[in-house]
Amino acid sequence: MPSFEEKFLAAASSLPCGRTRSQKPFRGKIRKSRKEQKRAFERMIEQATFAAFERVTAEPRLRRSLEDALAC
Secondary structure, eight states, rough: OOOOOHHHHHHHHHHHHOOOOSSGGGGOOOOOOOOHHHHHHHHHHHHHHHHHHHHHHHHHHHHHHHHHHHHO
């Protein structure tokens, strides 16, 4: 399972990199629309956040710390 950093970098690399519409995509690569890229990035962040939350809640010590922080 890829780490959060790997998922984040993969999502970030799929974002547009300053090309204008008139330029052709690099080496004939199929380019997603900006909306699709944004959705994919948001989905990846959501999945990574959920996975991190599950890891935190799986450990009793971390869960108590989280509950204490949220109680404030």
